[in-house]
Amino acid sequence: MNADEEGFDLDTQHDGKAGGSASPAAPAPTPARGPEHPVERRGAAARPAARRAARGPAPTAESAEPSHGLPFLFRPGFLLVLGALVLAVLWAGGLFSGPDASADWPWTLFQTEGGAVTFTWDAAHVFTALGAFFAVFFLLTPFGPAIRSRGATVLTVAALGLVIFPPMTILDRMVVLLGLAAAAILAHEGLHGGSGRRAFVFVMVLLLGACLFLPIQSPGDAFDAQALRVGNDLFVDGDFGEVLLQPRTAVVLLSCVVFAVGLLSWIGLGGRWSVWVAGIALYLGVFGPMLLAWRASGADYATCHDGLRSVVQGLPAAFLAFTLPVAAGAIDAARS
């Protein structure tokens, strides 16, 4: 075979060298035809190479294995800042203070009636302080490249945040997995493709599929898988419009979308469209249930704190709030 005919410039990202014209011509896969096939041809065979040189540089490895690029809205830094803001808003609604805490704003926990600062090592005080720490950490991380380049750091901090919450229900697990699966698709399709990221997509699709389709309980009940249960409520037993506007339905339906896109991406049918679908599903997965819970609570805009509290208490809000930082950390870790 002729390497010139099928060759392309190497993407030298793996050996740390700069890419571009200094890159040697890349080899193309050969079906092991043996050394009798000439590697270099002369004469007429050399002319296509000359014509190609006249046309410009050969296609690069980037184009051979397309990198679709991540739109700004789905980049880890932006997701982290947005996640920090969501966390801060829900923190203000009492996300970390617990149901028994005062109905007032969370920072009043640290003030005595006389206005002095107070702190006790109990769940409400510690978690409220930690909530503020998480929000500030995620907000500042994109501006500290030394930290952000270590996606593992962000993931670890996000995981630490999740540890302080009580046992996760199936819906909580699905919310976190929705973020991780969307991150896997964004990393696989948006960054330069690689087997590691494809394996990441595979594992996340498997886990999301398990949450959606595995029958968990209710012996003898045919509709005990989450996806089937929601489908049954939507189309058979329940009022379609009413069920559709429940936060649980939103999480399950968006998880189904991400599952399908992840499956297509894993088998190689993904593309730029899957970056957009996964990214939008990630956003809807966080903000959709929150808005629906707000609406269900009566959308009390006049008393802002009461409205926030109703969102916090009606949802796996903690897991929704950590979804964006978890996704950002996973994309960052896959990139580095």
Add this chain to the structure above:
Amino acid sequence: MKVQPCPSCGARYNVERLSDGSTFECRRCGQAVRVGAAEPPPRPFSAGLLLAGVTMILGLLLYANPRFGFGESRWPWELLQDGTALSTKVTILLWAAAGLWGLISALGIAPRSRSVLTVGLACVLILTCTLPEVAELRVDTPLLALFAMVALGAGLLLLGDPATAPLGRVLAFGGGLLITWWFAFSFEETTPYLVKTVEDVRGVFAGHLTAGEVTRQIVPNLALLLAGLVGVLAGLGAGGRGWVGTGMTLLLVVLLLPAVAGLLEEDDPWSDAASLVAEHGTAALVTSGLALWLLASHAVADLARNWKDTR
């Protein structure tokens, strides 16, 4: 012609025009291929995965068999033929598939990318068996604690090889930090869990606690805390064979001691040996999460080693 195969998918490339040591990306699978690198030796046998697979299958047989089954009085394959609940069938099928795949992987029959599926199956089971609603093959260890222990275990396993030690440190540090964080920031009513643990230890010396409480609760809790500290220190650079052995032993104590203590508390352990073995064997291998922990941590370590080989 100079040919270099991709170490991951086997695609062959003509690399006559490339110098030794340069790398390029496989167009078929995206793996980095280094020119001149010898094909990584296959990993035909993995003792850890073999142990994990055997533990999974043994746990399933202790749980379901017609002689002295703890949960189901039929062989696992018989459950698929009758009117058993769908959730039970699926859980048992997944468990058996994960165990068998672990065995196949351990013997080198599966392809090199085997570990991804093993990790996936183990994670699915961890995700579903730790749900509070689950009745079949239930695991009592909480989800995040089990994931932390898996990360710590895999990290400790990777510390032995200098090539995988950096990744091992990250995993061990992450797992250890999750565990120590849980102790510092969990509360039992208003008392921090760490303070409660210290008070319990004081209670042991004051004679307020029974031997059963000590072996079932206090010692495993202390072992978990120490294992977390070992992970954090390993992540910060501490190492050595003894360090790895200590961490793994502490994790095994956490998972196994409650079941062993339960067996020792029996008034007449040998009156009905078969059912006792089934009950406490299921508790030790399945309910404690030992089988899933072994499978997941060895699969993650195996995946990291394969990944390192193909870089």
